Amino acid sequence: MPTSDIRTPDVENLLEVLAAIDDKDTLFALMEDMFTIREIRESSQRLAVARMLDDGKSYAQIEQATGASATTIARVSKCLSYGAGGYRAALDALSE
Numbered sequence: 001m002p003t004s005d006i007r008t009p010d011v012e013n014l015l016e017v018l019a020a021i022d023d024k025d026t027l028f029a030l031m032e033d034m035f036t037i038r039e040i041r042e043s044s045q046r047l048a049v050a051r052m053l054d055d056g057k058s059y060a061q062i063e064q065a066t067g068a069s070a071t072t073i074a075r076v077s078k079c080l081s082y083g084a085g086g087y088r089a090a091l092d093a094l095s096e
Contacts, residue, residue, distance in 0.1 A: 017030070018030075045066050045067070045068055045072070046068075046072065046076050047087075047090060048065075048066050048068075049062055049066055049068050049072065049073055049076045050076050050079075050080055050087045050090070050091060051091060051094070052065065052066070053073070053076060053077050053080055054080065054091055059073050059074075
């Protein structure tokens, strides 16, 4: 599905809300209301995988440290290399 098909008015509204919230507790409350615990954990795990890939860790090291599958690690790696730049922006924000 092309990105243009995903970026609907509802998605734009969500982006506006996320960009407007500058308090971690408020943002966590929104995540807790909107996502399942599993979705929050999986998203957080993917970010951890991205950090470890960026640090040059091997798939085996990442799998052992995070519990992520090789498929998840490969998907994150592909996004880091060829994606839209979201992981890079997140990693840059974390390093500030």
